[in-house]
Amino acid sequence: MSDVYSGSKKRTLSNILLLPEEIFDEILLRLPSKSVGRCSAVCKTWNSLVNTFVRNHTRYQSNSDHDAQLLFLQFHDSSSIINRSHYALHRDNSTCNVYTKLPNPFAACNKLPTCLRGAEKVEDLTLVGTCNGLICLVARDNEIHFAASIWNPCIRKLVALPKPGLAVYKDIDQVRYGFGYDSCTNDYKVLRCVNHKYIRQSTCQVEIWSLARGSWKSLSSAADHVILPTNSHPILPANFHPGQLFNRSGVVFVNGSLHWLQLARNWKVNKMDYLVASFDMASELFGEITVPEALRKKLHSEPRRREWFISRYRESIALVNICNDRERWFGCRVEIWVMAEYGVAASWANLCTMQLPDFWLMPLGFRKSGEVVLMRYINGDQSMLLDPESKQVSYFEIDGSNNRLKFMDYFVESLVLLDQPNAISY
Known part of the structure; x- marks a missing residue:
């Protein structure tokens, strides 16, 4: 009986492998990413076919019905003694x-390289952002000796970035990261900005890592006194300090560029001004977007x-202004x-x-419906849902969990x- 089954199985595999390549590709295009990943583990031949498919369809994303409405969430377990992160x-x-x-x-991987050892014990992993099914995670530089990692949870792959070129010293105020996609070269990049405490007396240092290149490179600034080509501009303007982000705001990837909130000196009035700074992932140039005058x-x-x-708002950006009036017990105004x-x-x-009526709110992002998810950090962490159209506020509970929603x-x-040679499987 086993011989009959074995022979039938072999004939089935042979028939599939005899399919024309375009038919095989059409089948894979209709499968969820997780199923395609499993196909690559069937045998060496299937692994080769799937890897060829991935290279030929570099911008492939799953056509699963789930993909149109998925959110990646990071929680902190508020009921546990150890404040560890959970993902879903x-x-x-x-x-x-x-x-x-x-x-x-990190906890599931038993073959971590030296630069990632101890990462599973780090309680305060920061999620920089998601892009095309990849997630960028970083830890504070003074906790463990690794810059960041790129994670694809659907196919259970992880890439550890090498140690950055810019060292961290005692006078460093902030180290910030951004993560995005360069559609011109089909490459994924991580931007790292190191800012000194004495912002007026030093410039921000910036470096960028490329998945295709596998290494870091530094970006020049206007203060580097380099000789630039005619009619060109410095990569990093002199009045930019990308590391000087507002404490609780993040970096948003939209329309091929990273965006963050920025203070820069307005030389016309000789004072610091508010703006949205940007970094184009293809040209690797900085820019700025003006903030509404009001x-x-x-x-x-x-x-x-x-x-x-x-925050990212559909295919554009949104700014959320929160004015706390705790002294008068009026709560806060959200704009x-x-x-x-x-x-x-x-x-x-x-x-x-x-x-x-609440204080100390922080927006986590917008849902596809246009509703904004807010996190309340007073009298117990709790998620709230604000509908800008109806101006209705409700509690945003997920699975009835009391876990703190962080990202x-x-x-x-x-x-x-999937076909990355230095990716770690777990």
Whole structure:
């Protein structure tokens, strides 16, 4: 009986391998990324076929119905003595029910290189962002000796970045990272900005890592006194300090560029001004986007009571201004601005302004519906959901869990890293 089954199985595999390549590709294109990854583990021949498919379809993403509505979430277990991170993919529907719970890649991996040893014990891993099914994670430079790692949870692959070229010294104020995709070269890049405490007396140092190159390189600045070609501009403007991000805001990848909130000196009035800085992943040049004038005036008034955040809003960016009025016990005012047409300053529009009875709120991101998820950090961590259209506020519970939601971003499954030779499998 076993011989008959074995022979039937072999004939089935042979028939599949005899399919024309274009038919085989069409089959793989219709499968979820996780299933394609499993196909690569069947045998050496299938592994070769799948890897060829991945190289020929570099921008492949799963056509699974789940992908149109997936959120990648990071939690901190508030009920545990050890404050460890947990990860999950959730469907972005009315109930936000679980799609997949994800294991910690460092804890699950038993073949970590030297630069990643001890990472599974780090409690404060920061998620920089997600892009095409990849997730960039970093730890504080003074905790363990690795810069960052790139993780594809769907195919269980991990790439450890080498040690950065720019060292961290005692006078370093902030080290910040950004992660995105260069569509011109089909490459994934990590931007690392090192900023000194004495911002007026030193320039920010910047370096960038490329998945295709596998190494770091430094970017020049206007203060480097390098000889630049005619009609060209320095890569890093002299008044830019990309490391000087607002404490609780992050870096957002939209339309091929990284975006973050920035203070830069306005030489016309000789004072610091608010703007959105950008970094084009293809040209590797910095730029800036103006902030709505009405918002700029509010940020300049009573800056100690105000915080502002940047977030991805569909295919553009949004700014969220939160003014805490704890002294008068009025709660806080939330103001949301959206750039309706990306890159067009005149298209900034006020989406919503409303008063909330809560203090110390931080936006985690927008759902596909346009609702914004807010995290409350007083009287117990709790997630809230604000609908800008109806101005209704509700609690945002996921699986009835009391875990603290720390990170949220859109997510699509992909096969990126499947054919990466230095990727770690777990």
